[in-house]
Amino acid sequence: MxxxxxxxxxxxxxxxxxxxxxxxxxxxxxxxxxxxxxxxxxxxxxxTPETIVRAGQQALADGYTRYLPATGLPELQKAIAGFYKDRYGVWIDHRRVIVTPGASGALQLALSVLIDPGDQVLMTDPGYPCNRNFVHLVGGEPVGIPVGPDSHYQLDAATVSANWSERTKAVLVASPSNPTGTLLGKADLSALHHEVCKLGGVLIVDEIYQGLVYGGDAGTALSVADDLFIINSFSKYFGMTGWRLGWMVVPDRFIAPVDRLAQNIFLSASSPAQYAALEAFSSExxxxxxxxxxxxxxxxxxxxxxxxxxxxxxxxxxxxxxxxxxxxxxxxxxxxxxxxxxxxxxxxxxxxxxxxxxxxxxxxxxxxxxxxxxxxxxxxxxxxxxxxx
Ligand SMILES: Cc1ncc(COP(=O)(O)O)c(C=O)c1O
Missing domain, CATH: 3.90.1150.10 (Aspartate Aminotransferase, domain 1)
Incomplete structure (x- = not known):
């Protein structure tokens, strides 16, 4: 044939x-x-802010150019966990932070570790276009749910429930979202998380635009629940698109499988970028x-x-x-x-x-x-x- x-x-x-x-x-x-x-x-x-650039230059000069642990430089995992505590009052074990090549790497890891061939992932339409493709790459089926101004272009618990099927495994949302810039409030997130768990699925919240908000701070879904996947990145708020550095926060039980997968797919995220990002949370x-x-x-x-x-x-x-x-x-x-x-x-x-x-x-x-x-x-x-x- x-x-x-x-x-x-x-x-x-x-x-x-x-x-x-x-x-x-x-x-x-x-x-x-x-x-x-x-x-x-x-x-x-x-x-990229000067402070981060200088730290990156120093890392290169000091020879920090070798592989790091697949889940990330421990100091950076701790710095990210510290950021959640300082800015959002949320305590997380730093081992749950997985440093990745951009939010793109985080999304691929999350979907690879969660999705079997044929599983469905619910997401908004309009939404970030790569999400559909990431789901296809692991043999899953992206299900775009049409959303409009009435729901602030976001998914809510009732819509998720109405679109749930036996094959649905996960729900992927973004707050603030691309392309609409709308947010999911704390109460909406909580209801959404509750519904997804009740239905036996996993909620993934992409917070890559965290910090870039113009009313009150949008916060983090981690202040609502622990048992979910958070996607984030140094690309947007920290102006580091080309450094290719992001992270995700995973529930405890996923640390080992994600580590195993990251070892195989990426070995590790960029070392100089990780050393540079240690400066991302400084007051300057x-x-x-x-x-x-x-x-x-x-x-x-x-x-x-x-x-x-x-x-x-x-x-x-x-x-x-x-x-x-x-x-x-x-x-x-x-x-x-x-x-x-x-x-x-x-x-x-x-x-x-x-x-x-x-x-x-x-x-x-x-x-x-x-x-x-x-x-x-x-x-x-x-x-x-x-x-x-
Ligand atoms: C919603 C969303 N998620 C993820 C990404 C990927 O970003 P990066 O891989 O640069 O962190 C983007 C990039 O535009 C995005 O808009």
Missing amino acids: HKRSDTADRMEHIRPFYVMGLLARARELEAEGRDVIHMEVGEPDFT TLDTTERRRQEFKVRRDYLLSALRSLGLKIAVEPEGAFYLYADCSALTEDSYSFAVDLLESEGVAITPGKDFGFNLPQQHLRFAYTTSVPRLKEGVDRLARFIRA
């Missing part, structure tokens, strides 16, 4: 990031001398991240009202992350062509809804405020001109 192709069947499920095509086109335009405003990029425009670094958070808030406030005044509908005020997920149905029936045309004619790059799932993607666009207020203003002026044309 000949296979049609030598690419594994699972690759059929792996969809590209459509925004990457737009980004490539934006780079071409820039190479031709055009000025492009980037509102598609899902990473802070700020570079946290002063910097706090200033940046305030700057993100200014940007959000500006862009939210500017987009609304252009006829884009943002029904729920996004309280975190650095994204606005806008309903553009008053302006176009096809958000993808809108994004392509906007880039070509005005040099403004945004992300079309179809990168985030199958729930009304054609009527949504994601705007990232990962650029300065003057650049955002310029982007909004160009967008206004595009809409008028």
